[in-house]
Amino acid sequence: MAPTLLVRFTDVGFSVSGAVILKEVNTAIRSGDIIGVSGPNGAGKTTLLRLLATLHRPTSGTYTVLGMGPDSRPEQLASGRREIALIGHTPAIWPELTLRENVDLVNRLLGLQPDEDSLEAVGLGKLASLKAGHASLGMQRRVEFARLWNRTPRLLLLDEPLAGLDSATRPLVEQIMDRVVGRGGAAAMVSHDTTGITRLVNRRITVSAGVVTEGTV
Amino acid sequence: MKGPGLLPQVAWVIRKNLAIERRSGETFWMVTPFAALALMLAPLAISTDTALLRRIGPGMLWLVLVLFGLGVALRPSAGESRSVRDLAALCGLDPAARFLGNSLGAAILLIAVTLILTPVMIVLYAPGGNPAWGWLILLAGTGAVSLGLLGSLIGAVVTGLRTRTSLAPLLALPLAVPVLVATTRGTESALSRRSSISWVLLLVAMDLALAVVGVLLAGTLDNTPPTD
Numbered sequence: 001m002a003p004t005l006l007v008r009f010t011d012v013g014f015s016v017s018g019a020v021i022l023k024e025v026n027t028a029i030r031s032g033d034i035i036g037v038s039g040p041n042g043a044g045k046t047t048l049l050r051l052l053a054t055l056h057r058p059t060s061g062t063y064t065v066l067g068m069g070p071d072s073r074p075e076q077l078a079s080g081r082r083e084i085a086l087i088g089h090t091p092a093i094w095p096e097l098t099l100r101e102n103v104d105l106v107n108r109l110l111g112l113q114p115d116e117d118s119l120e121a122v123g124l125g126k127l128a129s130l131k132a133g134h135a136s137l138g139m140q141r142r143v144e145f146a147r148l149w150n151r152t153p154r155l156l157l158l159d160e161p162l163a164g165l166d167s168a169t170r171p172l173v174e175q176i177m178d179r180v181v182g183r184g185g186a187a188a189m190v191s192h193d194t195t196g197i198t199r200l201v202n203r204r205i206t207v208s209a210g211v212v213t214e215g216t217v
Numbered sequence: 218m219k220g221p222g223l224l225p226q227v228a229w230v231i232r233k234n235l236a237i238e239r240r241s242g243e244t245f246w247m248v249t250p251f252a253a254l255a256l257m258l259a260p261l262a263i264s265t266d267t268a269l270l271r272r273i274g275p276g277m278l279w280l281v282l283v284l285f286g287l288g289v290a291l292r293p294s295a296g297e298s299r300s301v302r303d304l305a306a307l308c309g310l311d312p313a314a315r316f317l318g319n320s321l322g323a324a325i326l327l328i329a330v331t332l333i334l335t336p337v338m339i340v341l342y343a344p345g346g347n348p349a350w351g352w353l354i355l356l357a358g359t360g361a362v363s364l365g366l367l368g369s370l371i372g373a374v375v376t377g378l379r380t381r382t383s384l385a386p387l388l389a390l391p392l393a394v395p396v397l398v399a400t401t402r403g404t405e406s407a408l409s410r411r412s413s414i415s416w417v418l419l420l421v422a423m424d425l426a427l428a429v430v431g432v433l434l435a436g437t438l439d440n441t442p443p444t445d
Contacts, residue, residue: 055303074436078309082218085307092304094233094297096240109229109308111220131240 003030012061033186039207085153091140095133118149137164156187230318252285274342275404290323290368312439324365331357352407359420360400366427
């Protein structure tokens, strides 16, 4: 089956208060792509992921992300965004709530049934009632992956997903990426880790001083 | 992928905010005792003249509620980290649902605070009367909703700004004045067993106006990139 086009950026640029963060990005992401994004600190890697997640609106150029574009209506945007998962470098958790509540709340907002097995699957079953603010960075990361346990986004965006994760948990990330790609999705991952998980990468993008270039694996 | 509609999303935000309040206890264990303390200390600083205290009691009550109420709506746990806001956006949370949910969540907390502080004010400032409790309860509800909407609107405007802490009170000042006047005058009427209907209707009109403005601006405010 031919890969499906999921994302197309044409001359996409992004500036904040006159400062150019990314310029003239031309790229396409198709189903099956697992893209490794690399580059020095402050080069614009996180901004690129946020543009892909539609959390930033490009200040120039044209784009489509999972059918969403600059003229998408709010309801199209909401529906399309539910097909995207972003794991940023700061865990998205409510520190006052328990690990279980952190998973259930997101499921409820997505209209999914509460599930009992996701925390178990990431090794946090016995700690479900622990306050997330009292959990380690690695545990908070695992909560984020637990949210993906019973859901398969079409576009998985990972920004330093291995930070704080022990080596025993890393196969979990591989498993989730495999599942996303196996079901017709794609993944893009910023990681400085050059071993293990990055072997799954089948395309490389380098970001340097706001310029995005395609590389080879 | 279709998710829940606007009202279930509003309910989701309220439920989440109240769960956070239940765990952090910021409103009940920090804000309410200090608000009650302010009400108790004011007569000591002003006068023991009972006629004067009866006259200033409603104003003191709502001044304390406006100041502490905006504190509840703008409290640190009401603001969310960028990663959590991103997560909610990617789950399809409607910015209007976020605004309404935050406002109503804060209003529920403020109704409880008002219902605790109103009897405190009556005992300290206007004892021996027979107030119209029905009007006091209606004023508590409509006034708390105004403060919740106002706090959430200001919170949405200043989110991500470096000047957040100094800008929020400046924005709140002109908008809080009508709420303060309407609730104070309404409470004065209720303490004298007169009808507070005109003040309650004014608060309802303000609530509707603030809700409409907040819902219309929610999308724009939500998409404004932070400056820091």
